[in-house]
Amino acid sequence: MRPSGLRLAVTTFTVLPLRAGPVDRGTAGRAMLWAPVMGALTGLVAAAVFAGAAQLGAGGLLAAVLAVGGTALFTRGLHLDGLADVADGLGSARPPAQALEIMKRSDIGPFGVAAMLFVVLIQVAAVAELAAPEAPAALSAGPLAALPVVPSALVIAYASSRLAITWACLRGMPAARPGGLGAMVAGTVRLPAALAATLLLAGVAFAAGGPALVAVALAAPAAAFPLLWHVLRRLGGVTGDVLGALAETGTVVTLVVAALVIP
Secondary structure, eight states, X not given: OOHHHHHHHHHHHSOOOOOOOSOOHHHHHHHHHTHHHHHHHHHHHHHHHHHHHHHTTOOHXXXXXXHHHHHHHHTTTHHHHHHHHHHHHHHTTXXXXXXXXXXXXXXXXXXXXXXXXXXXXXXXHHHHHHTOTTSOSBOSSSTTTTSBHHXXXXXXXXXXXXXXXXXXXXXXXXXSSSSHHHHHHTTOBOHHHHHHHHHHHHHHHHHHHTHHHHXXXXXXXXXXXXXXXXXXXXXXXXXXXXXXXHHHHHHHHHHHHHXXXXX
């Protein structure tokens, strides 16, 4: 995979200061294939913040708040901003053109505030649940079963949430408007490439935690399809904000699944 796609993925999904270089739709498609890797990197950041806070004596809830906050900083808050914009646009019940205009505004409405609040609260609660005293210290299945629960779950959960973005950029997926990130990446990912990325993540998840982590790895792409269907029906295509919303809702789904299925 060409490095230009990786550079674009880094600048799109993280706060790391890299030059993306010239960007065309081919480069954009490769960047979307790197999205799960950027998600795994975000999960590593969350795990490092959580472990550091716990080492300093923080309880599970405080460590979870700091970990989720760390991911927001690492991603420049762009995914949360996209979630808020999509919530305001869809919640307006306006025709597509007007809903898209609402999504472009810099202010955040009540739907956006509520969406961000609930998403962040659920993410924090799920991470804290994974770190509860009665939770296992390590996973009990898979070749790498000695890995600690919280870091493994966070890495796979965030990778899965960004895998949902890869699937949202499949060939045939239209853009909702002619300009912006959505127009650049919509329809740039081939189905075999998306399947390969999914199988790779599922394989890593199985090695790290057996069937429980495989369920986490597949949760976000599966949950993305109802939201994508609704977005296509209401807006006619995807935008950069929609991709951000998929990342945040996917993170909610994967962390909740992790909290429920990891014994």
